[in-house]
Amino acid sequence: MNVAVIGLGLIGGSLLRALAAHGHDVTGYDISPDTREVAAGAGTGTGTGTGTGTGAWQVADSIAAAADGADVVVLAVPLPALPPVLRELDGFPGLITDVTSVKVPVRDLLDNRRYVGGHPMAGKAESSFRASDPHLFDGCAWVLCLEPETPLEDWVRLAGLCTALGARVVPATAAEHxxxxxxxxxxxxxxxxxxxxxxxxxxxxxxxxxxxxxxxxxxxxxxxxxxxxxxxxxxxxxxxxxxxxxxxxxxxxxxxxxxxxxxxxxxxxxxxxxxxxGWPAAAVVPVEVECDREALLALGRAGGWVTAIGPKLSGMRPESDLNGS
The missing domain is CATH 1.10.3660.10 (6-phosphogluconate dehydrogenase C-terminal like domain)
Structure with a gap:
């Protein structure tokens, strides 16, 4: 998949590294010339797709150049920086997601765009590209928002991308998140x-x-x-x-x-x-989930998550919930 990552701090930089390590074509951009220089210098490797932290990426000198030809654009900038970034993406026909820690304001900003809200629950105290880590998302909960207007096929596509990076995808609405x-x-x-x-x-x-x-x-x-x-x-x-x-x-x-x-x-x-x-839940059991909006939201509300994408989605759910307690 061809992915553009806009914003190369800890989360964006880690995502750039992780996607490249898993064999995706990745281009990054950051408003800071110094960050672009550091990221470009680090973007060497063989792109083996093994998830070992190796892999190559490109760093563009503009948002438009980074997004050119991308299937997915990931917005990894703070909420106040989103409006000018979105203006630079006017006319972009592909799928947009984000890693912002709030979802309702972002959903409202991207009204009438092809958008699925996202938030990986991962981080460190440090917040620069130098702190980025391709394994940051291993085992983390990654919320992907399902709204009435969210195309289910776009949600499933991103869920496949995130689970392949080792994340646990949690379905939720923006307000619930x-x-x-x-x-x-x-x-x-x-x-x-x-x-x-x-x-x-x-x-x-x-x-x-x-x-x-x-x-x-x-x-x-x-x-x-x-x-x-x-x-x-x-x-x-x-x-x-x-x-x-x-x-x-x-x-x-x-x-x-x-x-x-x-x-x-x-x-x-x-x-x-x-x-x-009792946290985290000690007993979770594997479940199969229909590729259906309400079934997915019910899984998230029960404290469960999606682990893999197929004809039916594989997931995990707290055992106490299955027992009705």
């Missing part, structure tokens, strides 16, 4: 930032910080512009869920004010402990 990522990505980024502030001006606390602080604050090292773009771009969903988090913290504070704070606090912490110990 945005509500879910607010819970497990965007609000955690804000919480990590708030937790990191606890060492500001407190060097002793910084010296004593260890595993729990490290794990709870890792994503706070992400560039502020990227965190702001993902949370601000999904502001309605984030604002809708954030009061639940604040209510939990208020409840913990209230229990700590009780005469016996240990006894008072313990019941509130049992359910979070059960949820965390």
């Amino acid at each position: 945005d509500e879910a990522v607010a819970r497990i990505s965007h609000i955690p980024h804000l919480l990590a930032a708030a937790l990191t502030n606890l060492i500001d001006g407190h060097p002793l606390a910084g010296a004593l910080a260890a595993g729990s602080f490290r794990d709870g604050t890792r994503v706070a090292a992400t560039r502020a512009e990227l965190i702001a773009a993902m949370c601000g771009g999904n502001a309605p969903a984030v604002r809708g869920i954030l009061p639940d988090v604040l209510a939990d913290l208020e409840a913990y504070a209230g229990r700590l004010a009780e005469p016996d704070p240990v006894e008072a606090l313990t019941p509130l912490l049992r359910r979070p402990g059960e949820l965390r110990r």
Whole structure:
């Protein structure tokens, strides 16, 4: 397949490398001349398609040149950068997808275009092409959006591309995606930032910080512009869920004010402990899924995913859901 990747940061650069390693014809573009130079210098290899990280690609000097002749264009730029990029793609007849961390605003921007929204749940604290990794998507959940207007054949084509890279394709609508990522990505980024502030001006606390602080604050090292773009771009969903988090913290504070704070606090912490110990689902079973919009969305809503494309789609689904619990 001929694929153009617009934006060569961590995700776009990793996708460029992964697609080339799997034998696709890939052309990249980035607005930064320095990034284009670095990516072009790295784009050597034999293109064996073995998935070992080797493979060759081209780097174009414009969006139009990168998209010329492409079957698929992948938009790997932040949400605020999408409008000018899309203007450069006016008249492009092929399929467009993206890796943006919010989906409803992108869906609305690409109204009347041949578009399938995507979001690979993969990343690192570093965000440059130099941090890119062709194996970044191995085993990751990759949301592909299914809207009423989404051509099913386009969705299946992209699902085949993503599963071949080792990803688990999760079907969802754009609105379902945005509500879910607010819970497990965007609000955690804000919480990590708030937790990191606890060492500001407190060097002793910084010296004593260890595993729990490290794990709870890792994503706070992400560039502020990227965190702001993902949370601000999904502001309605984030604002809708954030009061639940604040209510939990208020409840913990209230229990700590009780005469016996240990006894008072313990019941509130049992359910979070059960949820965390049960995540990810320990028992999943293989399923076959009809190539049907509602069947695919039902799989995603149940916490399942597509693993391979064929006459029927192969997938995995949490066993508890199959048992109706």
